[in-house]
Amino acid sequence: MMVQVTTTTRPRPVCILGLGLIGGSLLRDLAAAGREVFGYHRSPSTARSARKEGFEVDSNLKETLARAEETGALIVLAVPMPAVEGLLDAIAHETSTCGITDVVSVKTPVMDLVYDKGLEDRYVGGHPMAGTAQSGWKASQRGLFRGAAWVITFDHGYHPEARSVDELAEADQATLGEPGRAALSPTGRPEVSSRWLDVWSQVAQLADSVGAEAIPARVHVHDAMVARVSHLPHLLAAALAVVGDNGGALAFSLAAGSFRDGTRVAASSPQLVRAMLERNARALVGPVDEAIEILTDARERLSATPPDLEALADAGYRSRVRFDARSGRVQGSVSPVEVSSRPVLRLRPGAPGWIRTLVQAEGLGARIEVY
Amino acid sequence: MMVQVTTTTRPRPVCILGLGLIGGSLLRDLAAAGREVFGYHRSPSTARSARKEGFEVDSNLKETLARAEETGALIVLAVPMPAVEGLLDAIAHETSTCGITDVVSVKTPVMDLVYDKGLEDRYVGGHPMAGTAQSGWKASQRGLFRGAAWVITFDHGYHPEARSVDELAEADQATLGEPGRAALSPTGRPEVSSRWLDVWSQVAQLADSVGAEAIPARVHVHDAMVARVSHLPHLLAAALAVVGDNGGALAFSLAAGSFRDGTRVAASSPQLVRAMLERNARALVGPVDEAIEILTDARERLSATPPDLEALADAGYRSRVRFDARSGRVQGSVSPVEVSSRPVLRLRPGAPGWIRTLVQAEGLGARIEVY
Numbered sequence: 001m002m003v004q005v006t007t008t009t010r011p012r013p014v015c016i017l018g019l020g021l022i023g024g025s026l027l028r029d030l031a032a033a034g035r036e037v038f039g040y041h042r043s044p045s046t047a048r049s050a051r052k053e054g055f056e057v058d059s060n061l062k063e064t065l066a067r068a069e070e071t072g073a074l075i076v077l078a079v080p081m082p083a084v085e086g087l088l089d090a091i092a093h094e095t096s097t098c099g100i101t102d103v104v105s106v107k108t109p110v111m112d113l114v115y116d117k118g119l120e121d122r123y124v125g126g127h128p129m130a131g132t133a134q135s136g137w138k139a140s141q142r143g144l145f146r147g148a149a150w151v152i153t154f155d156h157g158y159h160p161e162a163r164s165v166d167e168l169a170e171a172d173q174a175t176l177g178e179p180g181r182a183a184l185s186p187t188g189r190p191e192v193s194s195r196w197l198d199v200w201s202q203v204a205q206l207a208d209s210v211g212a213e214a215i216p217a218r219v220h221v222h223d224a225m226v227a228r229v230s231h232l233p234h235l236l237a238a239a240l241a242v243v244g245d246n247g248g249a250l251a252f253s254l255a256a257g258s259f260r261d262g263t264r265v266a267a268s269s270p271q272l273v274r275a276m277l278e279r280n281a282r283a284l285v286g287p288v289d290e291a292i293e294i295l296t297d298a299r300e301r302l303s304a305t306p307p308d309l310e311a312l313a314d315a316g317y318r319s320r321v322r323f324d325a326r327s328g329r330v331q332g333s334v335s336p337v338e339v340s341s342r343p344v345l346r347l348r349p350g351a352p353g354w355i356r357t358l359v360q361a362e363g364l365g366a367r368i369e370v371y
Numbered sequence: 372m373m374v375q376v377t378t379t380t381r382p383r384p385v386c387i388l389g390l391g392l393i394g395g396s397l398l399r400d401l402a403a404a405g406r407e408v409f410g411y412h413r414s415p416s417t418a419r420s421a422r423k424e425g426f427e428v429d430s431n432l433k434e435t436l437a438r439a440e441e442t443g444a445l446i447v448l449a450v451p452m453p454a455v456e457g458l459l460d461a462i463a464h465e466t467s468t469c470g471i472t473d474v475v476s477v478k479t480p481v482m483d484l485v486y487d488k489g490l491e492d493r494y495v496g497g498h499p500m501a502g503t504a505q506s507g508w509k510a511s512q513r514g515l516f517r518g519a520a521w522v523i524t525f526d527h528g529y530h531p532e533a534r535s536v537d538e539l540a541e542a543d544q545a546t547l548g549e550p551g552r553a554a555l556s557p558t559g560r561p562e563v564s565s566r567w568l569d570v571w572s573q574v575a576q577l578a579d580s581v582g583a584e585a586i587p588a589r590v591h592v593h594d595a596m597v598a599r600v601s602h603l604p605h606l607l608a609a610a611l612a613v614v615g616d617n618g619g620a621l622a623f624s625l626a627a628g629s630f631r632d633g634t635r636v637a638a639s640s641p642q643l644v645r646a647m648l649e650r651n652a653r654a655l656v657g658p659v660d661e662a663i664e665i666l667t668d669a670r671e672r673l674s675a676t677p678p679d680l681e682a683l684a685d686a687g688y689r690s691r692v693r694f695d696a697r698s699g700r701v702q703g704s705v706s707p708v709e710v711s712s713r714p715v716l717r718l719r720p721g722a723p724g725w726i727r728t729l730v731q732a733e734g735l736g737a738r739i740e741v742y
Binding site for chain 2: 129130131132148149151215217221222224225226228229230232233234235236237238239240241242243244245246247248249250251252253254255256257258259260261262263264265266267268269270271273274277278281284285287288289290291292294295296298299302303306307308309310312313314315316317318319320321322323324326342362363364365366367
């Protein structure tokens with residue numbers, strides 16, 4: 001059955017599991033936006049700290065989930081990947097109706113678990129592209145997501161019949177070049193449930209509530225993109241830090257802005273970085289190969305007589321200028337109104353052709369406005 | 372003859388040739404510090420702009436150099452490398468006593484020209500490790516050099532007998548493991564002139580006048596270090612920008628802080644970047660090879676089952692933490708007094724053993740205080 005979900009959908013309460021940098025910042029922003037929000041953190045002392053600031057945070061998971069079920073809350077998994085499976089089991093056991101989303105930076109392993117637990121009809125993946133080098137509740141802050149991309153997955157809506165990540169991949173292969181086929185033929189193919197459409201709308205609303213921009217992307221597409229623009233930067237920063245260090249004390253004494261910026265993310269927790277990169281290993285190999293190829297070519301051109309780096313210097317400059325033009329907020333605007341430089345597509349979840357619009361937005365890196 | 376140059380040396384006027392980002396910012400800071408400073412810029416309109424702000428700037432090179440000679444000024448070459456040779460010829464023709472320094476980011480090609488023109492007894496190389504992605508007089512600003520490293524070369528003092536960059540390299544090879552041999556044996560080896568000692572002191576004073584920290588380094592050592600911590604970051608930024616761009620519109624839409632920081636210097640003028648990297652090609656190949664090796668190893672470990680990036684994530688983190696501890700200003704100090712984290716060595720130019728102190732400082736990345 002196709003349902004029409006409009007912006008008049010009553011916002012559900014939000015239940016955040018895990019109050020680190022992302023979960024904690026989300027809690028702060030949602031509360032400030034007047035949304036009903038409560039949370040769980042396994043450490044009683046962190047839960048106490050949050051309560052002292054006036055937030056409804058418990059360290060009892062079962063009670064927290066009972067409240068989520070009673071109030072029809074949207075559950076947000078905001079824990080590191082190793083904790084996701086245990087929480088999904090608890091959610092499956094303690095709740096039967098709540099929508100589920102997450103903020104994990106690699107989406108395939110989460111989707112894998114979601115299928116394992118048979119929760120795909122209640123799950124829509126999320127990933128806010130925001131962070132700092134710090135982590136934990138103490139690093140959480142207001143406004144972290146303002147203007148940031150918040151990826152929202154839609155794989156189950158595109159291929160409702162898939163029952164595993166492998167089946168998803170097969171189905172994607174089968175509809176290659178026919179974006180939105182599944183949703184375009186309402187007869188003859190399984191349709192997505194109104195429950196899942198409602199979860200999708202709630203997650204879009206969640207991103208909007210904290211000033212983020214909802215960018216639709218399928219799980220494997222998301223993972224391929226963040227490998228390029230988030231995980232490769234971490235690898236290059238680590239490599240640069242080590243090569244600089246190889247130069248000894250004088251090298252670090254002379255290092256200035258270019259080295260500082262190029263190694264900034266190497267200051268992040270190495271455990272978190274490692275876990276993120278290893279979980280996206282399959283998608284990361286290709287971009288790493290591209291980087292090695294570019295550097296190997298540059299190395300040859302540096303050894304030539306005369307050395308010639310014109311092509312790489314120009315290409316790097318053009319790409320960076322395109323990035324400035326395409327990403328995030330418009331710089332230097334005189335208007336006090338924040339203007340996004342991302343294109344926008346408007347849609348109504350469940351309306352005919354809406355999945356085609358999502359696929360189109362994915363290709364454009366466009367943000368979605370739900371009407 | 373050994374002379375003692377003390378801090379009571381009367382500051383000479385400073386004549387800056389070229390008023391781009393570095394030359395212009397130097398002019399502003401020296402004037403603000405009460406130093407007598409005047410300059411030349413080949414574009415009459417830029418010279419007019421500077422005069423309108425109250426600076427003594429001319430677009431007549433011959434007259435500017437005549438004033439430098441009359442007043443015994445220190446001449447600062449602040450032009451891009453291609454313009455250096457012409458200015459050195461003009462300086463050799465129009466002046467006979469002024470000290471000469473420069474701010475060019477690669478030192479071997481400048482030293483090469485200095486020997487060609489027989490000006491080594493009047494020249495001490497300089498390189499302030501400061502800049503922005505912008506260039507030109509309009510980008511010049513006050514305070515650009517505060518706390519920055521300002522490299523000061525001392526090759527001629529170490530090997531006064533050398534008459535070319537090749538002879539320098541041979542002499543360095545001969546004294547390997549015997550730091551300061553040249554200066555330690557005042558008999559039997561040529562000694563550096565009092566004129567050169569005076570120029571060295573003037574350049575150290577120049578750096579001090581604008582709040583920079585004087586870091587001694589020989590020409591080839593400087594070039595090897597900046598290859599690691601300044602030129603490699605530019606190469607990696609260009610490579611990252613291109614790999615990100617290869618992901619299309621969605622990749623840029625999702626790119627956030629790690630990509631923005633990692634590609635920042637790719638926004639610099641590609642002509643300037645290219646010229647800088649190509650001129651230091653010989654020194655840059657090694658660090659590029661190190662980076663390729665690290666990435667190739669990471670690529671293999673990503674393809675392994677299970678993927679394992681522990682070693683690189685840990686090494687990158689440790690190196691970045693060391694960099695934070697060793698470079699620039701101490702972070703988070705509660706004192707309003709700026710404290711440098713660089714070690715300091717005190718010396719008197721020309722005093723026995725002072726060259727040994729410079730070599731020692733070079734190894735430590737230490738700053739020099741002249742007393």
